[in-house]
Amino acid sequence: MNIQNILVIEDDPDIREGVRILMEGENFHVEEAVDGFEGLRKLSADTHLGILDVMMPGISGYKTCEEIRKKSNIPVLFLTAKDKESDKLLGLMSGGDDYLVKPFSYAELLARVKALLRRHLIYDKAGVEKQEQKETEEWIEWKNIRINMRTNIVYLNGSEISLTEIEYKILLLLMKNSGKIFSVQNLYNRR
Known part of the structure; x- marks a missing residue:
């Protein structure tokens, strides 16, 4: 199985490092960015999932997610201290797929990442199969x-x-x- 690439866009170096260590321990490759601008530059066709903070310098996580959606359909998980229902709705409406509030358990983060990647892989595979079927039809x-x-x-x-x-x-x-x-x-x- 190919190694899946996760882009972590988080301005807090301790959280970034913790997420990186956890994900690398599960055989994911992690690319790190300290803000949305750097994250958008590092986003590539090889990126399989994005983990975004909401409150970052320069460009918010919501805006970063909207920009990601213009280029990619990767799953996006918001990882943030903003815990109001309106914040969660903004995250989901900006194109996010899931929302996890800090402080969080690493077990839950890992479970959500794996679930998002699993669903994304299934949908991508189904989309390719549907296109192939369409071409034969x-x-x-x-x-x-x-x-x-x-x-x-x-x-x-x-x-x-x-x-x-x-x-x-x-x-x-x-x-x-x-x-x-x-x-x-x-x-x-x-x-």
Whole structure:
């Protein structure tokens, strides 16, 4: 299994170090940033999860999360002292996936990180599989005829042929319903 990369954006060096030690102990690679600007510079396609403080110098964690969302769909966990319901709502509405209030237990932090990564991995895998399925569903074939249903291009014996819109619709209907018999009236009603 590939090592997963976690970006910790936290201005408190003690918390940053504690999180890094915990995550590295679980075989995660940790990239650290002291504020949102540095965190955004360090965000890459290899980042799998972000852990953000809310109150940081320069740019808040909420704004940092909004900027992350413009570039990435990685899970974002807010780790902050702000414990009001309105703070939690702001975190989630800015694009965060979870919110953990300081002081926190390292066991709970680790459990939340693993849960976020697990869900993200499943959704990413499902998205790739869905795209692959969509690509295979774009084509319909019968003997020496192939139709790309996304582009409406028809190939006969490997060469593209030109059809009118009605001819294309009738051919597609017949190929999708191989073996079914349609009356002229039925064909007319379906076009």
